[in-house]
Amino acid sequence: MKRFMRVAAHLALACAVLPSIAEAADDVADLRAEFQALKTEYASRVGLLEARIEQLESAPTPIAAQVAQHQHAAGDSHSSASAFNPAISLILGGSYTDVSQDPGTWRIAGFMPSGGEVGPGKQSFNLGESELTFAASVDPYFSATMTAAITGENEIEVEEAFFRSTALPSGFTVKGGRFFSGFGYLNEVHSHAWDFADQPLVYQAFFGNQQKQDGLQLKWIAPADLFVEVGAEAGNGQAFPGTRRSHNGLNGETLFAHLGGDLGASTSWRAGVFWLEQQAEDRSYEDVNEFDEPVTNAFTGKSSTWGVDAILKWTPQGSVGRRQLKVQGEYMHRREDGELTFDTEGLGLNDAYRSEQSGWYLQSVFQFRPRWRAGLRYDSLDSGSPSIALVDDGALPPEAFPVLLHADPDRVSVMLDWSPSEFSRLRAQYAWDEARADGEHDRQFRLQYLYGIGAHGAHKY
Amino acid sequence: MRIFTRGAAALLILLACGPAQATVKILATTADWGALATELGGDRVSVYVATNAMQDVHRVDAKPSLVARARTADLVFATGAELEIGWLPVLVQESGNPRIQPGAAGYFEAAAGLNLLEVPSRLDRSLGDIHPQGNPHLQLDPHNIALIAKALTSRLAMLDAGNATYYQQRGSDFDTRWAQAIAHWEAKAAPLKGLPVVVMHRDQAYLCHWLGLLEVAAIEPKPGVPPSAGYLGQLVSKLSASPPRLILLNAYNDAKAANWLSERVHVPVVTLPFSVGGTAEAKDLFGLFDDTVNRLLAVIQ
Numbered sequence: 001m002k003r004f005m006r007v008a009a010h011l012a013l014a015c016a017v018l019p020s021i022a023e024a025a026d027d028v029a030d031l032r033a034e035f036q037a038l039k040t041e042y043a044s045r046v047g048l049l050e051a052r053i054e055q056l057e058s059a060p061t062p063i064a065a066q067v068a069q070h071q072h073a074a075g076d077s078h079s080s081a082s083a084f085n086p087a088i089s090l091i092l093g094g095s096y097t098d099v100s101q102d103p104g105t106w107r108i109a110g111f112m113p114s115g116g117e118v119g120p121g122k123q124s125f126n127l128g129e130s131e132l133t134f135a136a137s138v139d140p141y142f143s144a145t146m147t148a149a150i151t152g153e154n155e156i157e158v159e160e161a162f163f164r165s166t167a168l169p170s171g172f173t174v175k176g177g178r179f180f181s182g183f184g185y186l187n188e189v190h191s192h193a194w195d196f197a198d199q200p201l202v203y204q205a206f207f208g209n210q211q212k213q214d215g216l217q218l219k220w221i222a223p224a225d226l227f228v229e230v231g232a233e234a235g236n237g238q239a240f241p242g243t244r245r246s247h248n249g250l251n252g253e254t255l256f257a258h259l260g261g262d263l264g265a266s267t268s269w270r271a272g273v274f275w276l277e278q279q280a281e282d283r284s285y286e287d288v289n290e291f292d293e294p295v296t297n298a299f300t301g302k303s304s305t306w307g308v309d310a311i312l313k314w315t316p317q318g319s320v321g322r323r324q325l326k327v328q329g330e331y332m333h334r335r336e337d338g339e340l341t342f343d344t345e346g347l348g349l350n351d352a353y354r355s356e357q358s359g360w361y362l363q364s365v366f367q368f369r370p371r372w373r374a375g376l377r378y379d380s381l382d383s384g385s386p387s388i389a390l391v392d393d394g395a396l397p398p399e400a401f402p403v404l405l406h407a408d409p410d411r412v413s414v415m416l417d418w419s420p421s422e423f424s425r426l427r428a429q430y431a432w433d434e435a436r437a438d439g440e441h442d443r444q445f446r447l448q449y450l451y452g453i454g455a456h457g458a459h460k461y
Numbered sequence: 462m463r464i465f466t467r468g469a470a471a472l473l474i475l476l477a478c479g480p481a482q483a484t485v486k487i488l489a490t491t492a493d494w495g496a497l498a499t500e501l502g503g504d505r506v507s508v509y510v511a512t513n514a515m516q517d518v519h520r521v522d523a524k525p526s527l528v529a530r531a532r533t534a535d536l537v538f539a540t541g542a543e544l545e546i547g548w549l550p551v552l553v554q555e556s557g558n559p560r561i562q563p564g565a566a567g568y569f570e571a572a573a574g575l576n577l578l579e580v581p582s583r584l585d586r587s588l589g590d591i592h593p594q595g596n597p598h599l600q601l602d603p604h605n606i607a608l609i610a611k612a613l614t615s616r617l618a619m620l621d622a623g624n625a626t627y628y629q630q631r632g633s634d635f636d637t638r639w640a641q642a643i644a645h646w647e648a649k650a651a652p653l654k655g656l657p658v659v660v661m662h663r664d665q666a667y668l669c670h671w672l673g674l675l676e677v678a679a680i681e682p683k684p685g686v687p688p689s690a691g692y693l694g695q696l697v698s699k700l701s702a703s704p705p706r707l708i709l710l711n712a713y714n715d716a717k718a719a720n721w722l723s724e725r726v727h728v729p730v731v732t733l734p735f736s737v738g739g740t741a742e743a744k745d746l747f748g749l750f751d752d753t754v755n756r757l758l759a760v761i762q
Contacts, residue, residue: 268524319517
């Protein structure tokens with residue numbers, strides 16, 4: 001400040017001196033010298049000042065001040081408590097279903113039922129799940145998300161409720177709570193973002209649509225131009241195919257890795273591998289014995305699943321809203337090793353059991369013009385032929401386990417959807433279902449609607 | 462358990478291989494921000510642009526390659542005002558990179574600190590794809606670019622304090638050249654003032670505002686809502702009564718509706734680059750405005 005005053009004083013002096021030059025012709029030389037001296041001093045002081053200003057300007061401004069400045073300028077500073085309300089979004093879904101077989105008796109041939117809301121669903125009009133999501137940052141270190149699914153049967157289910165770290169260094173993210181496991185491609189995708197009205201058969205048979213458990217996830221992304229993601233999860237192992245809760249520590253473990261990148265400006269891809277291990281304890285299922293009488297059987301043992309997933313998207317010039325071709329597929333293989341109890345409430349026969357089962361799907365969705373997409377999907381499962389010691393030893397005939405008889409279920413589905421905007425979608429889907437345990441051919445027609453209101457959600461790849 | 466230990470060991474090895482960088486790595490959401498970051502950062506920054514001029518930046522896939530870039534970025538340079546809301550939050554969230562989280566020094570939004578046009582007084586999606594904070598297509602007013610350049614210069618100086626003087630110099634050099642260029646464009650484009658035009662979407666609002674072009678109609682009835690045949694019919698009768706001089710089209714737009722209208726009302730369509738890279742001439746920010754002004758003038762002369 002002092003320097004400014006001094007410069008100002010010199011300036012004032014210079015101004016005062018200037019007119020006198022014209023008047024005092026005698027002292028011109030003297031004055032000129034004095035003026036020159038002043039000018040030099042003035043120049044050097046200005047130079048100094050400039051240097052000071054530059055120094056000050058280049059010094060870093062505290063980030064808090066900068067951010068505050070920006071927010072102030074944007075004019076959106078709130079003072080009410082509601083300003084901290086989380087982002088809320090609500091997805092409404094529903095369908096009209098027309099099937100040629102009773103959906104109540106639909107069951108995938110050759111596979112122990114996975115529980116879950118699998119199959120073609122109920123006939124006629126149905127309210128689907130209404131997904132209510134709340135999300136916000138907790139503090140500078142964590143964010144939190146909860147999605148509650150309110151079902152058409154008037155039940156509220158916590159679909160996901162998790163915290164996620166935002167401040168861990170080196171590409172690590174920790175997630176905890178209840179969440180869809182990060183393996184594969186479709187497992188993490190919420191139902192409203194599926195490209196078909198239902199999940200592929202392999203997801204229905206292996207996980208009852210989607211695998212989620214209460215637990216922790218650690219994920220790491222490599223510092224490379226190629227997308228490399230590695231994740232590990234540990235959970236309570238409660239979700240199918242696991243059932244175990246009567247142990248401390250880890251009851252269900254998952255490992256997964258994804259690679260991804262671009263092939264030119266229009267094509268992107270991602271591929272992955274995964275492995276899951278769960279423990280089942282008295283995982284019961286309904287069957288009938290060789291005399292067609294209902295029995296309850298149960299499996300206890302280890303269930304391990306591995307699989308691969310891949311997706312390729314071709315988007316001419318990257319314009320998502322206009323034209324896009326998606327091709328994706330996943331393959332899974334499951335081995336279960338343990339003991340099978342026949343008729344838990346009656347005979348209670350128990351002996352070794354081992355099965356190797358697999359399944360895959362391949363689907364393609366083509367956005368052929370803005371708002372319109374068409375899709376084709378093929379599903380295939382191989383139930384394998386389990387080795388059941390009770391049968392091999394001759395204690396029971398193979399017909400005592402109809403659910404476990406070998407089968408190769410498959411299904412073809414086609415769909416057409418129309419999305420008037422980013423927030424609404426109407427879909428028609430037709431499926432030729434050859435998966436039913438009773439061997440009947442099922443033809444399933446479905447009309448579906450999806451509407452999103454509230455916060456604009458961001459979609460994963 | 463053994464698998465977990467092995468996995469952890471593999472992770473550590475990969476971690477140790479992480480490359481060391483000397484430059485500030487910038488992930489720019491659009492080619493315009495990429496160009497500005499290069500103007501201001503020179504050889505002290507390395508810039509990766511997430512989209513190209515032919516893309517609708519509102520609708521982009523959160524591709525794995527972009528997550529990978531977000532992971533290593535020191536600075537995310539976005540438009541803000543919810544333009545990138547459908548994909549950028551996913552990149553930032555999935556990146557595992559604390560430097561670029563919103564609120565951190567490495568997260569920069571161009572719209573912050575600007576007075577945006579068309580801040581809606583009513584928020585309702587029946588009005589189409591509206592943005593609560595105002596129209597986010599702000600790059601087509603060069604005065605905005607000047608303000609963003611100042612803010613970005615101080616952000617770069619803060620992130621890379623060792624090169625602060627370098628950024629300040631480049632910043633003031635750009636500021637001078639840009640001010641001269643604006644004066645040149647404004648003088649040249651003076652005849653465009655008050656020219657009645659038809660726009661495609663709300664994304665030309667800043668250009669019209671800057672050059673004083675008079676928007677008489679939009680081909681999209683509401684932002685993000687494609688025109689119906691009925692609406693286009695109404696537009697033809699309305700425009701035939703008082704014809705505009707030009708129909709403005711962006712390079713990334715589908716030209717169908719604009720050409721259809723052009724034939725009916727006998728008004729030429731002028732395709733503007735909209736973004737750096739939108740035309741062969743729009744190689745950088747200077748080229749973007751040179752070409753925009755030239756193309757507008759060429760049609761009316």
